[in-house]
Amino acid sequence: MASRQWGVDGRCPDRSHDNHRSTFDSRPSTIHPQPTTRRGFTLIEVLVALALTVVLLSAVYASINVSYQLSTAGREQMEQAQLVRALFRTIESDIRSVVFVIQEDATQTDEAAAEEDVEVVIEKASPDEAFANESSGVFGDSQSLVLHISRPSRIVGQTTDSPTSHSDLAAVNYFLAVRGASGLAGQVAQAAYDGSLLDAPRAGTVTGLTRLEGDRLLVQHASETGDLETLSTHARILAPEVVSLNFAYWNGLEWTDSWDTIVEGQPPSAIAITLGIVTAEQDIDGVGAKSFSDHIRTTSRVNDVLPKTYRHVVTLPNAQPFAGELVQ
Numbered sequence: 001m002a003s004r005q006w007g008v009d010g011r012c013p014d015r016s017h018d019n020h021r022s023t024f025d026s027r028p029s030t031i032h033p034q035p036t037t038r039r040g041f042t043l044i045e046v047l048v049a050l051a052l053t054v055v056l057l058s059a060v061y062a063s064i065n066v067s068y069q070l071s072t073a074g075r076e077q078m079e080q081a082q083l084v085r086a087l088f089r090t091i092e093s094d095i096r097s098v099v100f101v102i103q104e105d106a107t108q109t110d111e112a113a114a115e116e117d118v119e120v121v122i123e124k125a126s127p128d129e130a131f132a133n134e135s136s137g138v139f140g141d142s143q144s145l146v147l148h149i150s151r152p153s154r155i156v157g158q159t160t161d162s163p164t165s166h167s168d169l170a171a172v173n174y175f176l177a178v179r180g181a182s183g184l185a186g187q188v189a190q191a192a193y194d195g196s197l198l199d200a201p202r203a204g205t206v207t208g209l210t211r212l213e214g215d216r217l218l219v220q221h222a223s224e225t226g227d228l229e230t231l232s233t234h235a236r237i238l239a240p241e242v243v244s245l246n247f248a249y250w251n252g253l254e255w256t257d258s259w260d261t262i263v264e265g266q267p268p269s270a271i272a273i274t275l276g277i278v279t280a281e282q283d284i285d286g287v288g289a290k291s292f293s294d295h296i297r298t299t300s301r302v303n304d305v306l307p308k309t310y311r312h313v314v315t316l317p318n319a320q321p322f323a324g325e326l327v328q
Helices: 016-025 043-095 104-115 127-132 184-194 216-225 228-233
Strands: 137-140 145-150 169-178 206-215 235-239 242-250 270-277 308-315
Touching: 043 145, 043 169, 043 235, 043 270, 043 308, 137 242, 169 184, 169 242, 184 206, 184 228, 184 235, 206 228, 206 242, 228 235
Parallel strands: none
Antiparallel strands: 137 145, 145 169, 169 206, 206 235, 242 270, 270 308
8 A cells, every 4th residue: 555655745756635625616606695585665555554654644734823823813912913013102192182272252252042931042163163173272083083183293494484384283184984975084095095195905995093283274175175085185094903093082970972172172182093903915816925015904804703892091181171061
């Protein structure tokens, strides 16, 4: 039996088995992967996922809608409160500027008539007539208020060479402009609808709270000539959001719906002002407008939105204490 010779490194010089291994390794090896089955979503799982997605989106939309409504309601309340304060401040400033002068001739005439036991009937003037008369004091009813005021104009650097063209005495009238009404209320409302007083026409009849101020001589001349168009040019719509207006007059004992300074002999002790405000923004067709110039206030559709009422009482500084007969 032949002996094998080993090399120095301890390896057998006989490579027959190595050749066999290399021959075996040189053959290509093929690996057959095991087939795997991929499992998809069932119809029920897809429907459940869609339902959960819809619920989630609905919850997100509801939260955003509630947040928007709350922020909008808060903003409207703040704007409405600011508007009401500004209106009451303007009316109060005019009321506190009322001028009242006791006519001595009228007083003597009343005394002489009382001595002769002659019954004298004095008719109350309407607000339009009181606005044009050269009288002083407060005139009005539940829907209109006329004030004869004195408010010195503030002119800086005035000299004797440049006399003022504006008188300190003026007549101020507060009323609601209503389309189709007679007198100044209808004329101002029509001018507002035509676009001369407002940026956008109104879909209904009520146009808003109007303030008309004019010099007494100019007002008297326009009233005598029947030029209501000239008077309407001096009118200014303070708040189209006002849909209702009411005045009440305190005589020292009770509230009355009308007042005539000439008949009563003095201005009222206080005047109560009640405003009805609606701030829903719509255009003529009832659809929300995009631009600010297209926005108008729904002032005549009080049957759709109930107005929110505000009441303010203003005392007159020149009013006399009540001296009527005591009721036993």
